[in-house]
Amino acid sequence: MNVLETPPVPTLSEFRLSTRQEHLVQEIAGRRRNRRRGGLALGGGALVASGVTTVLLVLAGPGTANAFAAWTAAPTTPAPGQVSSAEATCEAGAATPPPDKTAGLATGATQVSLVDTRGPFTLALFGANTSTTLMCVSGPSINSSAQANSQMRSIGGQPVLPEAGQIAVDRLQAESANDGQAYTIAEGSVGSGVTAATLVLSDGSDVVTTTGNGLFLAWWPGSAVITSATVTSATGTATQPITSSALDTGGSGNTVKRSIGNGQ
Amino acid sequence: MPALSEATDGDLLAMAGSKPEAFGELFKRHSRSVYAYCARRTGNLDLAEDLTSVVFMEAFRRRRKLQLSSKSALPWLIGVANNVIRNAERSLRRYRSALDRIPVPANGVSSEEDAMERLGAQEALASALEAISALTQGEQDVVLLVLWSEFTYADAATALSIPVGTVRSRLASARAKFKDSAPVISTTIVQ
Numbered sequence: 001m002n003v004l005e006t007p008p009v010p011t012l013s014e015f016r017l018s019t020r021q022e023h024l025v026q027e028i029a030g031r032r033r034n035r036r037r038g039g040l041a042l043g044g045g046a047l048v049a050s051g052v053t054t055v056l057l058v059l060a061g062p063g064t065a066n067a068f069a070a071w072t073a074a075p076t077t078p079a080p081g082q083v084s085s086a087e088a089t090c091e092a093g094a095a096t097p098p099p100d101k102t103a104g105l106a107t108g109a110t111q112v113s114l115v116d117t118r119g120p121f122t123l124a125l126f127g128a129n130t131s132t133t134l135m136c137v138s139g140p141s142i143n144s145s146a147q148a149n150s151q152m153r154s155i156g157g158q159p160v161l162p163e164a165g166q167i168a169v170d171r172l173q174a175e176s177a178n179d180g181q182a183y184t185i186a187e188g189s190v191g192s193g194v195t196a197a198t199l200v201l202s203d204g205s206d207v208v209t210t211t212g213n214g215l216f217l218a219w220w221p222g223s224a225v226i227t228s229a230t231v232t233s234a235t236g237t238a239t240q241p242i243t244s245s246a247l248d249t250g251g252s253g254n255t256v257k258r259s260i261g262n263g264q
Numbered sequence: 265m266p267a268l269s270e271a272t273d274g275d276l277l278a279m280a281g282s283k284p285e286a287f288g289e290l291f292k293r294h295s296r297s298v299y300a301y302c303a304r305r306t307g308n309l310d311l312a313e314d315l316t317s318v319v320f321m322e323a324f325r326r327r328r329k330l331q332l333s334s335k336s337a338l339p340w341l342i343g344v345a346n347n348v349i350r351n352a353e354r355s356l357r358r359y360r361s362a363l364d365r366i367p368v369p370a371n372g373v374s375s376e377e378d379a380m381e382r383l384g385a386q387e388a389l390a391s392a393l394e395a396i397s398a399l400t401q402g403e404q405d406v407v408l409l410v411l412w413s414e415f416t417y418a419d420a421a422t423a424l425s426i427p428v429g430t431v432r433s434r435l436a437s438a439r440a441k442f443k444d445s446a447p448v449i450s451t452t453i454v455q
Contacts, residue, residue, distance in 0.1 A: 006412045007392040009300040010309065010378075010385050020313070021291045023366045024320050028284040073282040198282060204328050206281030230278065 068181060068221040070119035070140070074208035078117040086122035086138045087112060116210035116217040123217055125187060135187065137175070137219070162191035165233040166240050167216060169226060185219040186226060193233040199242075200228045273337035277327050291320050294338050297413070298345055304412050305349050307389040309382050315352065317366070318359045319345045339422035342409065346423065396438075403438040406431050 116123040121139030162168035171187040190197060190211050197216055199207045201224035209216040226242045268276065268289040279286035298319050302312035323344045330340055348355045356363070392412075396404050409420040410431065421428040 006414070007304060007389050008385060009303040009312075009389070010381050012296060012299055012313070016313070017292070017295055019367065020295065020317050021288050023362075024291050024317060024324075025284045025288040027321060027362050027365070028280070028287055028324055200281070204281070206279075208282045 068177070068183065071121060071221055072118045073206060073220070074118075075210045076117055076119055078115075078122070079120070082117060082120070082122055083115050083124070086136065087115075087124055114210060114212050114215045114217050116219070118219070121219075123185065123219055125215065125217055135171075135173075135185070137185065161214075162189055164192045165194060165231060165235060165238065166191045167194060167197050167229055167231055169242055172225060174223060181221060182223045183219055183221050184223055184225075186217070188216050189214055190216050190231075193235070194231055195234070196232040198230040199226050200230065200239075201225065202227050206230075272335060274332050274335070277330060277332070277337060280324060280327060287320070287324055290337060294336075294341055295320070297338055298341055301342055301345055301408065301413055302349060303385075303389060304392070304408055305345075306352070307386060307393045309386055309389075311352070314356065314363055315345070315348055317363060318355050319348050321359055321362060322348055322355065333422050334419065336419075339415070339419040342413075342415075342423040343425060346405070399438050399441060400434075402426075402430075403434045403441075406434040407438050410435055 112124060112126055114125045119139075121137070124136045126136065167188055167190045169186060169188040171185070173185040173187075174182060175185060176182050186199060186207075186209070194211065197209045197211060199209060199218055201207065201220065203222065203224040205220070205224070207218045207220045209218040228242055229240045231238055231240050268279075268286055271279070271286070271289070273290060273293070276286040276290045280290070295316055299312055299316040302315040302319070303309050306312055306315065319341060323341055326344065330337075332340065396407055399407065405424055406420055409415040409423055410417065415423065417428050417431045420431045424431070
């Protein structure tokens, strides 16, 4: 054999390759779920308070060792009854007065605008673009008893609509599960022609949003913020920088977060 | 969105962050080539298998910095492989716990025939590596890519992050050295 000719290498069997391929996919998926995230990164975007009130209901489910083990980066098809059950619990919870108030918060805001499901988790948005917006999260190990206030983005009392083929992030909300693991909820609007949007986070990961009714919803474990979005429309796919992502930790403004016990 | 099997390498890389199966498809396409390259670089088939897994895990970590210069991600993956192999000890240590989770004996062989074939191949690889050891590292790199892995000059240049002209000159230099010394391995005499 000439030294400059190719020395042969035995071909790896399909079994060995598929085993390694499956392992790689599991490692990537596991790394996403188990990634330890750093502290909260606050962006510099301007947030302007508006007259819109958002109520965030966090529904407590049975606890698990890893709160987000079943979370997926892309929306999943809901299990039979998953959405209707979550919606019913949300509506019931919204109609119940919180401890410091005399009336329920969600009257007139029970029209479902968008539902995002990721494994056993359901994030529902009620009454978007009305005077009261209700956002409701349910799933295993998601529970919180804290009340918090925050802000919604709008200018001059009118929601800012994104340009065609773009999205606008209206809310980035920091939360924590039963075991203290942080998670973040993103809600916003999509411009005309947008058929899909994937958020690129500050830790390098991607989260595919649920879009519909001119809105998008997504959430993810950890406290990473949004750095850009890959937006798909009829004209193609484009990367849109997101420079105004501020992480709302519930410090001020006019969002009320309430917890509803459910199986704890 | 195209089916994974029909997606381009660029599409798969773009999807990988939210869809790990997309990176699995990339592995399916290029793992044999990466494995063969690792085997020829190290002369050790068992090590090459683990290094192949490490290359793809490391490639996933670095994917955001990638700018594909061709339709195929293979030149970039080989570039990642070069770095992984140069720092093999550190790379393997970094991903040791992940490698330990491979569900079957990763380097096991299925039959005596396979074992004999692997042993023979390893001996041939060791001889080949010994034969080119007189070349500079840069010359060895282009021999491994252009002659042993049948890369184009352009793809070799991408993998090594060097100009195409440098690939040509290093290859010419390597050929000249072997022409001068008429090296042989095995029993075939190079005229």
